[in-house]
Amino acid sequence: MKNQSISHFRDIHVHAATVQEWNQDYNQLTAGTAESSLIQLSTGRCHVFREQINQRVVQHGVAPRGKMCFAVPITAPGSIRMQGREVDESSLFFLHGGEEFMFHMPMGMELLAITFERELFEQALAQTASAKEISQLLRQPVIRLPAQRYADARRRMLAAFSQALSNEEFDNAQDRELELEQAMLGELLQLMTDPACDKQQRSPSSTRSFIVEKCHRLATAELNNVPSVDELCQRLQVSRRTVQNSFRSVAETTPLNYLRSVRLNGVRRTLMTTQASRLSIGDAAAQWGFYHLSHFAAQYQELFAELPSHTARAAINDRAPA
Known part of the structure; x- marks a missing residue:
């Protein structure tokens, strides 16, 4: 069953509490009234949300248990740190379910987050030729990807998300839920199996x-x-x-x-x-x-x-x- 919401906030604490399944605190660091947007959509096995906040924020919490959690920067106008790693718009963020995290988000940053049921992701991963290499890659929270290929995939993921939101029949169509899940899974796995993605990369905390x-x-x-x-x-x-x-x-x-x-x-x-x-x-x-x-x-x-x-x-x- 799908849940869908589009929200606008003037308080980051209300924003943080509205993100489904995530146990986290947002701390506002820059002065002024907070203005943010949060668009979320849930299928039976996947939760996707797009958020943007006008203030610099540090997020601290625990990723949802039993999940595989990814985040794709859309715009990144400032210094970003994910789990102590310096990141940019060519970085894919990843957390295992139950993992504690700290994320420094600059003013005006926008991102797309995709959370899969672990079983769904692992089933899809097992069908790829690079399952072992990707599992190794997912031992770290930041994965560097080829910039142009990542930009193309990001554009397709955002389009799939927008299409799912605008489809009025989505509530009653399990095939539409499956379509969104497979679109997001396919794009992420394709990026990580891409020959141009360095499977041996390591990004130590600074x-x-x-x-x-x-x-x-x-x-x-x-x-x-x-x-x-x-x-x-x-x-x-x-x-x-x-x-x-x-x-x-x-x-x-x-x-x-x-x-x-x-x-x-x-x-x-x-x-x-x-x-x-x-x-x-x-x-x-x-x-x-x-x-x-x-x-x-x-x-x-x-x-x-x-x-x-x-x-x-x-x-x-x-x-x-x-």
């Missing part, structure tokens, strides 16, 4: 990405005692200049702004999933290491273009996510 991701985790793990940038430098045994350069390269911002923004996003998620009568703004801010309410409110407004008092809280009948 040191700069490791530093940013380690700082991200440390800053969100100890909210009652948030480490300063200097303390993070000491823990990682690297210089302040190295940390500064790492954040500039990976996230196009300073470590102070990045880590504060991630915690402000945490407050926003907390406010949106709790009732005002049960948790005050001050207590929500304190949970994320903000103890000076006036400073916090100014920083919050600067990042999200609204005061925390204007952020929609959970209604009385709403249940906070588990």
Whole structure:
């Protein structure tokens, strides 16, 4: 059975929660009102979505279990990191089901994501002449592809997605679901079996990405005692200049702004999933290491273009996510 939706958002947290089956947080890093679009379509064995966000975002979460997850950049106007690898529009992203991920998405980026049931993908893979080589290739999260062939395949995948969305009879036609699944499978497998695709390629995670991701985790793990940038430098045994350069390269911002923004996003998620009568703004801010309410409110407004008092809280009948 197919589910189809076209949504527009002015909050990345609502956007993230609307992506079917994905357990993830989006953290807005650049200042201003978020504007995003999300188009999704699900068949019985495949979920395809196209998303675009006007702000720089870092995504952190776990890929859906029992799946094989691919993402195709459509436009990539800035520095992108996927699992610590520097990527561009000639890169295919891949995650195994249940794998934790961190993805740095630049302002205005648009991508197409395709998630298959593992059994469906493995059956199709077994029918290719390069099954063993592709399995080796899928041990890494970023696969470099021939630019022109990738561009042609991307165009065909987007056309197949658009056609499936516009077909009014899609709900009642299993053959249409199969057509979409086979189109997406065929394009991806053909790209990876292409002789011009280097089957031996390796893309190690960069040191700069490791530093940013380690700082991200440390800053969100100890909210009652948030480490300063200097303390993070000491823990990682690297210089302040190295940390500064790492954040500039990976996230196009300073470590102070990045880590504060991630915690402000945490407050926003907390406010949106709790009732005002049960948790005050001050207590929500304190949970994320903000103890000076006036400073916090100014920083919050600067990042999200609204005061925390204007952020929609959970209604009385709403249940906070588990």
